Structures are given as C-alpha cells and as structure tokens.
Amino acid sequence: MADRRTVLLDAAVEVVADQGLGGLTHDAVDAQAGIPIGSTAELFPTDQTLVEGVTQRCIEREMQMATGPHAEVEASPEGLASAFGAFADRALGEDRAVTLARYMLHAEAARTPSLRPFYAVGADEADTWALDLVRRAGSQHPERDVGIMANYVTGLVFHELALPTPDPDVAGRVRTLIDALGWRAA
Template sequence: MVDRRTLLLDTALELVGTQGMRGLTHRAVDAAADLPAGSTSNYFRTREALVLGIVERFIVREREMATGPRDQVDPTPDGVAEALGRFVDRALGPDRMVTLARYAILVETAQNPGLRAGMALGADQVDTWGLDLITRAGSRDPHRDVGLLANYVTGLVLHELALPSPDLDARARIRAVIDTLGWTVGEAS
C-alpha cells in the first residue's frame, strides 16, 4: 500500500504531466488524489516545497524506469544500454507523465532559482549512481561519460516526445554512443 505522501506526489506528478506547472496547486492535488482539502498542504506547506517533493519522487520513479523492479543493472556496456533503452521506452510510453512533469519542472527551475538547490541535489544522486554503474561497466572516463550519456538520453527523450520515430531502437542508439566512448569491459579506470 502506498503511503499518503507518495500518493500525493504521484498525483502531483500526473497533474504536472497533464496540465503543466500552471495546474499544480495544493487544492488540485487534493482533489485529484480524492483526499480532503488541506491534505497536500499538511505535507508540503508551500508550492516550492511541493515542487521539491515532486523532484524527489520523479528521481525515484525514473531510477525504477531504468532498473526495473529489482533495482539492478548489469554493469556491462550491454547492461547499461539495456537499462537506458528501457528508461527511454518507459519515458515515452507508460511513464510519459513522469517525463513531461520532469521537463516542466526543469523549465520552472530555469525561471525560479530557488528550486536549483533541490534539483542539483537530485542530479547529484543520479550522477553518483550513474558514475558507479558506468565505472563498473568499463567507462575509461566516467566523469565525462555520465554527463554525455545523461544528456544524450535526455535529448533523445525530448526529441521523441515532440517528433516520434516510428522505429526507434533506443537501446541500439545508446549502445552506439557507448561504443563511441570506447568502453572496455574489465579495463575500467
């Protein structure tokens, strides 16, 4: 059973994913979650606190999109390509609202510097996880490669949301990037 805080954040993610940031209010979250008025504000006193809560939640959800229910990725070039390909497929399909919410929050962060610290903390968590994984997978320069892969996947998802490819093979595209980066299994630095 999902706890109330998680329910509120998942509901808020859906609202932002369907209505953009303009649709995010405490009242709207309460109504969409079918909870009494004031429920959201009991957990998140301000809109900024609610947005930062959503950031925490979409980081958890996006990691699940990549790792699956076991929260594991095979630390090989193929395993990383498979995980990131799965992430892209889910970001464009069943978890599309999470993806749209993330992009809306990124734009909001660009316009509201008060959100940057929370976004940076979340990015650091993702980078730490990614650095460990790609180091074990054979990256020769994990600090460079984590940013390159993250930005490639982010751009791929954004492009595919706007202009979908009928035959997208995200895994193959990501594997080509990994090959270009020159990863070698067993020779990670």
C-alpha cells in the first residue's frame, strides 16, 4: 500500500487534472482522497508546498511511465523508440491525469517564476537519465538529441490529448526521428 504522502499527492494530481490548478485546495485533495478535512494540510501546510508536492509526484510518475515496471530501457534506437511509445501510450491512457496535471503545472511555472527552479530540478533528473541512455543508444549529439526527442514526444502527446488520432504510432515516429538524427549503432 502507498504511503500517506503518495496517496495525497496522487489525489492532488487527479484534482489538478479535473479542475486545473485553480481547483487545487487542501479540502479538494482531502475529498478526492476520501480522508478527513485537514489531513492534506498536515503534510502540505501551504498552497506552495502542495503545488511543489504535486510537481514532484508528477515527475516521479513520469519516470515510472518512461521505464515501465523495469528500471532499464534497452540502450538502442529500437529500445528508445519502444520506451517513448510506451510512455506516450500511458500518458494518453492510464496516466492521462498525470499528463494533464503536468501540462497545467508547466504552464503555471511559466506564469509563476518561483515554481521554475523546483520544476527544473525534476526536469534535470529526467534529462540526466535520458542523456546517458541516448548516448549509449548511438547518438553522436546526445545533448541536442535529448532535447529534440523530448520536445517532439511532449508536443505529440499534447496534440493527441486535444485531437486524438486512431493510431499515433509514437514508437514508429520516434524511430523515424532517430534515423533522421543520424544515430550509429552503439
């Protein structure tokens, strides 16, 4: 069973996905989690700490979406394409609430400078992990390619949330992108 912090933050992710950041209140999280009023405020006493907690939880869950049940992704063009495809499938399916919440938090970081450093720490963790993987998979320009691939998949997922297509074939599209970037076998 998940610890109390995780339960509360997962409920908060659902609140943000359903109601936007304007709906993120301590009482709304308590209601979503089905716990007594005031429980969320015990762990996250301010609005800022609650938003920071939701941001961190989205980052944690996105890392799980990227790796699936295993901590390793095959360091090859096919392995990366497959991982990005699986990530997008989850982002648009079972973890849609995480995706919606993340995009709302991303937009809020653009409006609220105090959130940027906190948001950037999680992004740096993911980028460090991805950079090593992309390098081992054969990229000759890993710093460039991580940004290109991440922005491509982020944009594709964003587009698919609003205007879904029957089969976005993210893995196939990412494999085409990797080929266009000129990777060599590692």
